[in-house]
Amino acid sequence: MKGRIRPDFFFSPGSVAVVGASPVKGKISNVILESLKDSGFKGAVYPVNPRHDRINGLECVPSLNDIRGGVDIAVFAVPASSTPGLIREAKGKLRGAVIISGGFAEAGGAGEALERELKELAGPVRIIGPNCMGIYDTVSKVDTFFIPAERIKRPGPGGLSIISQSGSFAVTAMDELAAEGIGVARVISYGNKADVNEADCLDMLERDAHTTAVAVYIESIDDGRRFVKSASAVSAKKPVMAIKVGKTEASAVAARLHTGAMAGRYEFYKAAFKKAGVIELNGYEDFLSACKAFGAGLAHARGNRVMIITDGGGMGVAIADECAKAGLTAPPLDAMLEKSLRRIFPPYFAAGNPIDLTGSATDETFASSLEMTMSGDGYDMAIVAALWGPPALTDKLPEMLAKKAAVFKKPVLICSPGGEYTRARVKLFSRHGLPVFPAPEGAVRAAGMLAKYARRTR
Amino acid sequence: MKGRIRPDFFFSPGSVAVVGASPVKGKISNVILESLKDSGFKGAVYPVNPRHDRINGLECVPSLNDIRGGVDIAVFAVPASSTPGLIREAKGKLRGAVIISGGFAEAGGAGEALERELKELAGPVRIIGPNCMGIYDTVSKVDTFFIPAERIKRPGPGGLSIISQSGSFAVTAMDELAAEGIGVARVISYGNKADVNEADCLDMLERDAHTTAVAVYIESIDDGRRFVKSASAVSAKKPVMAIKVGKTEASAVAARLHTGAMAGRYEFYKAAFKKAGVIELNGYEDFLSACKAFGAGLAHARGNRVMIITDGGGMGVAIADECAKAGLTAPPLDAMLEKSLRRIFPPYFAAGNPIDLTGSATDETFASSLEMTMSGDGYDMAIVAALWGPPALTDKLPEMLAKKAAVFKKPVLICSPGGEYTRARVKLFSRHGLPVFPAPEGAVRAAGMLAKYARRTR
Numbered sequence: 031m032k033g034r035i036r037p038d039f040f041f042s043p044g045s046v047a048v049v050g051a052s053p054v055k056g057k058i059s060n061v062i063l064e065s066l067k068d069s070g071f072k073g074a075v076y077p078v079n080p081r082h083d084r085i086n087g088l089e090c091v092p093s094l095n096d097i098r099g100g101v102d103i104a105v106f107a108v109p110a111s112s113t114p115g116l117i118r119e120a121k122g123k124l125r126g127a128v129i130i131s132g133g134f135a136e137a138g139g140a141g142e143a144l145e146r147e148l149k150e151l152a153g154p155v156r157i158i159g160p161n162c163m164g165i166y167d168t169v170s171k172v173d174t175f176f177i178p179a180e181r182i183k184r185p186g187p188g189g190l191s192i193i194s195q196s197g198s199f200a201v202t203a204m205d206e207l208a209a210e211g212i213g214v215a216r217v218i219s220y221g222n223k224a225d226v227n228e229a230d231c232l233d234m235l236e237r238d239a240h241t242t243a244v245a246v247y248i249e250s251i252d253d254g255r256r257f258v259k260s261a262s263a264v265s266a267k268k269p270v271m272a273i274k275v276g277k278t279e280a281s282a283v284a285a286r287l288h289t290g291a292m293a294g295r296y297e298f299y300k301a302a303f304k305k306a307g308v309i310e311l312n313g314y315e316d317f318l319s320a321c322k323a324f325g326a327g328l329a330h331a332r333g334n335r336v337m338i339i340t341d342g343g344g345m346g347v348a349i350a351d352e353c354a355k356a357g358l359t360a361p362p363l364d365a366m367l368e369k370s371l372r373r374i375f376p377p378y379f380a381a382g383n384p385i386d387l388t389g390s391a392t393d394e395t396f397a398s399s400l401e402m403t404m405s406g407d408g409y410d411m412a413i414v415a416a417l418w419g420p421p422a423l424t425d426k427l428p429e430m431l432a433k434k435a436a437v438f439k440k441p442v443l444i445c446s447p448g449g450e451y452t453r454a455r456v457k458l459f460s461r462h463g464l465p466v467f468p469a470p471e472g473a474v475r476a477a478g479m480l481a482k483y484a485r486r487t488r
Numbered sequence: 489m490k491g492r493i494r495p496d497f498f499f500s501p502g503s504v505a506v507v508g509a510s511p512v513k514g515k516i517s518n519v520i521l522e523s524l525k526d527s528g529f530k531g532a533v534y535p536v537n538p539r540h541d542r543i544n545g546l547e548c549v550p551s552l553n554d555i556r557g558g559v560d561i562a563v564f565a566v567p568a569s570s571t572p573g574l575i576r577e578a579k580g581k582l583r584g585a586v587i588i589s590g591g592f593a594e595a596g597g598a599g600e601a602l603e604r605e606l607k608e609l610a611g612p613v614r615i616i617g618p619n620c621m622g623i624y625d626t627v628s629k630v631d632t633f634f635i636p637a638e639r640i641k642r643p644g645p646g647g648l649s650i651i652s653q654s655g656s657f658a659v660t661a662m663d664e665l666a667a668e669g670i671g672v673a674r675v676i677s678y679g680n681k682a683d684v685n686e687a688d689c690l691d692m693l694e695r696d697a698h699t700t701a702v703a704v705y706i707e708s709i710d711d712g713r714r715f716v717k718s719a720s721a722v723s724a725k726k727p728v729m730a731i732k733v734g735k736t737e738a739s740a741v742a743a744r745l746h747t748g749a750m751a752g753r754y755e756f757y758k759a760a761f762k763k764a765g766v767i768e769l770n771g772y773e774d775f776l777s778a779c780k781a782f783g784a785g786l787a788h789a790r791g792n793r794v795m796i797i798t799d800g801g802g803m804g805v806a807i808a809d810e811c812a813k814a815g816l817t818a819p820p821l822d823a824m825l826e827k828s829l830r831r832i833f834p835p836y837f838a839a840g841n842p843i844d845l846t847g848s849a850t851d852e853t854f855a856s857s858l859e860m861t862m863s864g865d866g867y868d869m870a871i872v873a874a875l876w877g878p879p880a881l882t883d884k885l886p887e888m889l890a891k892k893a894a895v896f897k898k899p900v901l902i903c904s905p906g907g908e909y910t911r912a913r914v915k916l917f918s919r920h921g922l923p924v925f926p927a928p929e930g931a932v933r934a935a936g937m938l939a940k941y942a943r944r945t946r
Binding site for chain 1: 514519590591594595634635636638639640641652653654655656657659660664665666667705707731733734735736741771773776798799800801802803805806808809810812820835836838840846847875876877878905907908909910911926927928929930
């Protein structure tokens with residue numbers, strides 16, 4: 031890595047150029063120009079195209095060399111074959127390149143040679159990509175994700191950062207998080223990683239004060255030792271979760287076609303994650319649960335003891351089953367607590383763990399159950415499975431629960447399965463900082479990760 | 489079971505009485521009267537209450553005995569303590585009772601004695617419940633589920649029937665299915681099962697021509713041998729899936745508090761399911777996936793070979809990983825097929841399994857990929873992971889895929905993770921009979937169940 035400048039400037043560029051900028055709405059380069067405007071990026075933006083004077087109201091420059099004083103980041107959305115040449119020409123004028131275009135190593139043949147060219151250019155210029163979405167950053171306001179916001183919503187500011195070899199994985203997670211009010215700090219889709227790789231990204235995020243948790247999607251790691259070193263440094267400071275895809279021979283072939291990745295044996299990844307203190311995620315649902323659990327800015331858990339509060343008995347039992355699978359315990363109420371609860375409960379409420387408030391549940395019985403069980407030392411976190419059938423439940427419930435949670439500073443996870451009425455209530459919970467999971471499994475997976483992180487930091 | 493009339497009349501009552509009917513909107517008995525009107529039940533409906541002349545525009549009778557010619561089903565939403573007496577009084581006038589009220593065995597003490605009374609009454613009167621939601625039936629139009637349709641939507645007609653010891657589980661699944669356009673035939677929430685139990689329900693569904701698939705939620709089985717006999721008879725005719733909750737000691741305690749169930753060892757249930765040809769479901773997500781897979785009226789699969797088509801490379805690799813876990817294979821394209829696809833694809837599409845249509849995907853490339861791979865003998869079903877980012881994709885995609893699927897008569901499952909724009913597209917798929925899963929795991933779980941059923945019927 032000697033002689034290479036640190037890629038941290040990607041998080042705070044003063045200027046961004048879009049090479050091959052097109053005035054045609056919907057074209058990748060045009061969407062990027064739109065995104066840079068919509069996201070509120072305050073630096074200079076340069077469309078680069080010798081055939082136009084102005085694009086989207088911005089003055090065009092014929093080439094990168096025509097930008098006086100150079101440019102921090104140039105985004106390339108031009109054919110693979112012309113990209114290395116353009117970077118070479120801009121030598122000395124350019125700190126970083128984000129190469130969106132595919133057609134490199136993942137395409138084989140001539141593409142492999144082009145990617146080798148990129149690797150040789152890297153050093154004085156740092157390169158993200160090729161075959162990637164680039165950067166979405168709520169701190170610097172850079173947004174090179176080339177899908178219109180109408181189709182893929184951008185999350186607001188938050189502490190979670192995502193680094194991903196797959197653009198679609200990152201962008202889909204972003205869209206889901208945005209829909210549920212969970213914010214992010216930095217998202218980097220690094221694709222074929224001709225230069226900047228997962229370890230570089232981890233180093234950047236270790237140094238980044240805006241990032242409080244990191245989620246990683248990996249198809250392949252080039253240098254296992256360096257990954258463990260970088261991941262360990264981050265995980266000593268903040269939670270790091272990672273999913274490795276392409277676990278089987280068949281799916282590893284798919285990964286190679288996807289980002290040119292040589293996946294290698296899954297067992298090595300598993301061992302590397304463990305050594306580096308990285309919480310392993312299994313599948314997309316796990317990835318999303320992790321993003322929600324650590325992105326919602328919950329208090330950290332101190333252990334694995336879960337209190338389950340519900341108004342749907344069967345759902346409570348199902349959650350208890352899942353807890354056992356996820357290495358969580360759901361200890362019974364102690365005698366004192368049970369007595370206090372029975373005093374305020376009608377006889378047909380179940381005062382156990384789960385607490386079952388039945389179809390007669392009210393906002394108040396939910397809130398007081400949460401307060402009474404969580405304010406003592408018996409439980410480390412709560413899963414509240416609020417089914418919206420009971421007629422007495424109102425839209426005030428989410429705020430009431432959030433207020434209680436703020437007092438005892440322990441994670442409260444919401445499980446809220448159901449159809450239209452229920453799905454419309456998800457926003458109420460997330461507006462008050464409580465992450466919502468559409469099924470018991472998701473909430474329990476998230477609780478399991480919080481408990482794993484508690485074990486690491488204890 | 490001798491001397492007991494078959495409970496099948498619960499599926500085709502000519503008349504329904506609501507005992508303890510209240511004119512107060514929102515009260516359980518009033519919601520049930522509303523539901524019976526909204527659902528379009530064509531038989532006679534009798535509110536029973538000596539203190540009123542009319543309720544909701546219907547003539548009230550003072551007691552069940554005042555109904556000339558008797559009544560097929562009486563729904564009881566009165567305190568537990570008065571229920572056995574009311575049933576006793578109506579002797580000879582009543583074929584079936586649905587007892588909504590709790591406060592029986594699950595409450596312990598006096599409740600246990602009341603439940604014994606119910607058991608003694610059962611025989612000339614068949615009883616569903618107590619502590620249950622009763623029946624939701626799109627054939628007979630009976631709806632005793634006492635949650636207003638504003639909060640819990642009712643699914644339309646379909647072939648899937650659900651029997652559940654837990655009301656909340658059944659009602660939540662119904663609400664989710666309704667939101668996704670999947671219909672049901674009969675839903676029975678049987679609660680504490682003082683009389684009609686899971687085996688009776690299975691027998692009824694075996695004989696029911698409207699039911700094409702059965703999903704079961706179980707906390708406890710009273711008579712294992714009878715369950716295996718009944719379940720085997722159904723599974724010989726149509727797919728039967730079951731979830732057993734209360735698997736651990738702790739969660740079994742919760743189940744007892746919930747429906748008075750003595751759960752017993754999980755291993756026995758596992759063995760019973762296997763013996764009876766029942767596909768075991770693990771958790772709520774599995775339950776929902778099964779309901780969607782078998783409720784959508786898909787063609788039956790003939791094997792476990794899955795074709796994966798996507799426009800998000802990373803999502804495709806993640807699906808391939810999940811397939812391996814679920815006992816599915818994703819065989820590579822044969823040389824001929826690969827060549828034909830390459831002929832119509834641009835060079836940067838991945839012609840493998842998964843097929844990756846990238847961000848340049850169109851409705852047409854999705855549809856022709858599906859057609860070309862599924863019309864031959866190489867694959868038994870397809871998972872199409874349509875991410876909605878690519879700008880060329882339009883709202884015509886679902887219909888185009890459904891039309892192709894109708895030709896080759898193999899299951900096509902949609903995986904469509906994402907936020908607002910994506911979630912709004914779910915309805916388009918379900919309107920055309922294609923079940924949609926919000927994450928790779930759900931789609932693969934569903935595919936796995938279709939393959940398991942294929943193995944059974946081969």
